[in-house]
Amino acid sequence: MSAPLLAADNLHTYYGESHILRGISLTLAAGETVGLMGRNGMGKTTLIRTMLGLVKPRSGRVTIDGADVTGSDPFRIAQRGIAYVPEGRGIFATLRTMENLTIAERPGLDGSRQWTVDRILDLFPRLRERQHNMGHQLSGGEQQMLAIGRALLTNPRVLILDEATEGLAPLIRDEIWRTIRLVRDAGIATLVVDKTVSEVTAVADRVVVLVKGELVFAGTPAALLANQLLMQRTLGV
Amino acid sequence: MRNDAWGEGNLRPRLMTISGLLAQCLNSLQYGLLLFLISSGLTLIFGVLGVINLAHGSLYMIGAYATFVVVRATGSLWIALPVAMLGGILLGGLLERYLFRHFYKREHLDQVLLTFALILLFEESRSLLVGNDFYSVPIPTALDFSIPIVEGFSYAAYRFVVIGVCLVLAAALFVWIERTKMGAIIRAAAEKPEMVDALGIDPRRVHMTVFAVGTALALTAGALNAPLSSVYPNMGDGLLIISFVVVVIGGLGSISGAFWSALLIGTIDTMGKAYAPKLSGLAIYLLMAIVLLWRPTGLFGQRT
Numbered sequence: 001m002s003a004p005l006l007a008a009d010n011l012h013t014y015y016g017e018s019h020i021l022r023g024i025s026l027t028l029a030a031g032e033t034v035g036l037m038g039r040n041g042m043g044k045t046t047l048i049r050t051m052l053g054l055v056k057p058r059s060g061r062v063t064i065d066g067a068d069v070t071g072s073d074p075f076r077i078a079q080r081g082i083a084y085v086p087e088g089r090g091i092f093a094t095l096r097t098m099e100n101l102t103i104a105e106r107p108g109l110d111g112s113r114q115w116t117v118d119r120i121l122d123l124f125p126r127l128r129e130r131q132h133n134m135g136h137q138l139s140g141g142e143q144q145m146l147a148i149g150r151a152l153l154t155n156p157r158v159l160i161l162d163e164a165t166e167g168l169a170p171l172i173r174d175e176i177w178r179t180i181r182l183v184r185d186a187g188i189a190t191l192v193v194d195k196t197v198s199e200v201t202a203v204a205d206r207v208v209v210l211v212k213g214e215l216v217f218a219g220t221p222a223a224l225l226a227n228q229l230l231m232q233r234t235l236g237v
Numbered sequence: 238m239r240n241d242a243w244g245e246g247n248l249r250p251r252l253m254t255i256s257g258l259l260a261q262c263l264n265s266l267q268y269g270l271l272l273f274l275i276s277s278g279l280t281l282i283f284g285v286l287g288v289i290n291l292a293h294g295s296l297y298m299i300g301a302y303a304t305f306v307v308v309r310a311t312g313s314l315w316i317a318l319p320v321a322m323l324g325g326i327l328l329g330g331l332l333e334r335y336l337f338r339h340f341y342k343r344e345h346l347d348q349v350l351l352t353f354a355l356i357l358l359f360e361e362s363r364s365l366l367v368g369n370d371f372y373s374v375p376i377p378t379a380l381d382f383s384i385p386i387v388e389g390f391s392y393a394a395y396r397f398v399v400i401g402v403c404l405v406l407a408a409a410l411f412v413w414i415e416r417t418k419m420g421a422i423i424r425a426a427a428e429k430p431e432m433v434d435a436l437g438i439d440p441r442r443v444h445m446t447v448f449a450v451g452t453a454l455a456l457t458a459g460a461l462n463a464p465l466s467s468v469y470p471n472m473g474d475g476l477l478i479i480s481f482v483v484v485v486i487g488g489l490g491s492i493s494g495a496f497w498s499a500l501l502i503g504t505i506d507t508m509g510k511a512y513a514p515k516l517s518g519l520a521i522y523l524l525m526a527i528v529l530l531w532r533p534t535g536l537f538g539q540r541t
């Protein structure tokens with residue numbers, strides 16, 4: 001068996017003295033969709049940021065295609081084909097919509113240019129209408145589309161979405177979930193952090209559940225849905 | 238009303254004419270634009286790299302001395318100007334690559350000490366290489382004349398050239414920052430550096446570019462002004478201080494803010510020196526204090 005595209009191996013991450021990640025291991029194979037779930041403050045964002053090199057773990061490893069990238073500069077990890085849609089969207093408020101997209105555009109690791117600015121504007125017609133507006137003039141939904149479009153323009157192998165539907169109107173949420181399916185169907189491995197259990201379990205191949213920095217569940221969506229007690233205790237649903 | 242700062246001894250009748258006023262307006266513009274060349278680099282470097290470069294004034298000094306040396310050797314300011322510009326890019330690139338890069342994550346005090354040490358290093362090198370004398374740089378003979386503006390008033394042609402070159406450089410800087418991909422990346426890096434990294438953009442290239450351009454602008458300012466101010470030890474010190482005022486009033490990190498602020502400070506300083514010499518030293522610092530209290534983000538730097 002070949003090494004997973006992206007993997008966390010026994011990660012321990014601290015913020016100062018607080019022990020946030022307590023030995024997390026997680027793999028993401030090429031083309032796979034994994035749902036990462038858990039209540040607020042359980043360490044989902046910290047796990048993502050550790051894998052992206054934005055936070056350094058105290059111990060444990062992050063690997064891409066089996067190669068150790070722990071402690072690498074974030075831009076090098078991103079250049080290995082890992083794209084990130086951060087919690088809060090991370091739009092450049094002082095850049096126009098178009099600039100938010102064009103600065104991200106580059107060919108994928110294999111030289112492919114599947115995702116172009118035009119394709120993103122076709123995917124999100126609202127962004128085409130707003131292309132000359134500044135980032136801070138966009139609505140929350142438009143910013144989320146922009147964050148996803150920007151990530152796709154790096155022609156990634158992996159797309160990591162942190163709370164991409166949080167705080168959005170139902171219609172916009174639906175559009176984001178449609179997009180996530182489209183990305184999955186395009187063969188991009190996706191790691192989806194979200195609190196909408198029904199949607200995550202519908203879109204993911206596997207789900208994992210975090211409680212206080214530890215994995216308490218890893219399995220198929222069906223197995224999670226079948227375990228009412230676990231869902232109630234760890235997700236509150 | 239009688240104001241002591243306008244003391245009789247300082248009342249220079251020639252200034253009180255229309256042509257005197259016109260001359261001071263042109264001087265204000267020229268000085269303001271020069272301040273912009275210096276402070277735009279300072280604010281850009283602070284905005285993107287997070288470093289307050291105290292040695293920025295010394296870079297201006299280096300530009301002026303380089304111009305003096307090149308003009309002495311070749312007799313041509315037109316060779317000295319591109320030498321200062323390209324030399325600035327090279328010097329800035331090297332400084333960033335081998336020095337500043339290692340200080341972004343350090344304490345502010347370390348950064349202050351580094352840039353302060355650079356001032357001493359640059360001035361000592363200047364003293365060893367060129368000595369401590371005052372030198373003047375001749376205005377190119379082709380430009381050593383005055384252009385008549387109105388009856389009885391003419392203005393030095395070289396000063397018009399300085400105004401023109403500064404305007405061209407300012408326009409080029411605006412187009413670069415506002416209309417190119419690199420400019421957009423620089424703005425993005427000033428706003429959310431971590432997100433720029435996460436997009437796979439190499440931040441080292443961005444830092445080096447910004448530092449090189451900022452340094453080149455400071456050297457170019459020194460080169461342009463050398464024939465007007467002559468060259469002397471520590472000549473950048475006063476300009477560094479006043480450039481900080483420009484940067485603060487313009488809003489830290491804002492290029493367009495620095496532009497309007499530089500023109501404002503250039504005018505206040507020039508007019509103050511001409512019409513109220515005793516007040517002028519105080520005026521701009523008073524303005525800075527008021528702006529800091531009233532609008533800490535600066536008068537012009539309203540981006541988000």
Ligand SMILES: Nc1ncnc2c1ncn2[C@@H]1O[C@H](COP(=O)(O)OP(=O)(O)O)[C@@H](O)[C@H]1O
Pocket residue numbers: 015018020038039040041042043044045046047
């Ligand atoms: N920058 C930080 N400094 C200190 N503590 C933090 C920081 N970011 C998050 N935390 C803490 O780490 C824990 C995990 O946070 P996070 O990874 O954001 O959780 P989640 O994404 O699952 O909501 C929380 O208790 C949070 O308060």
Ligand SMILES: [Mg+2]
Pocket residue numbers: 041044045046087162163
């Ligand atoms: Mg989170």
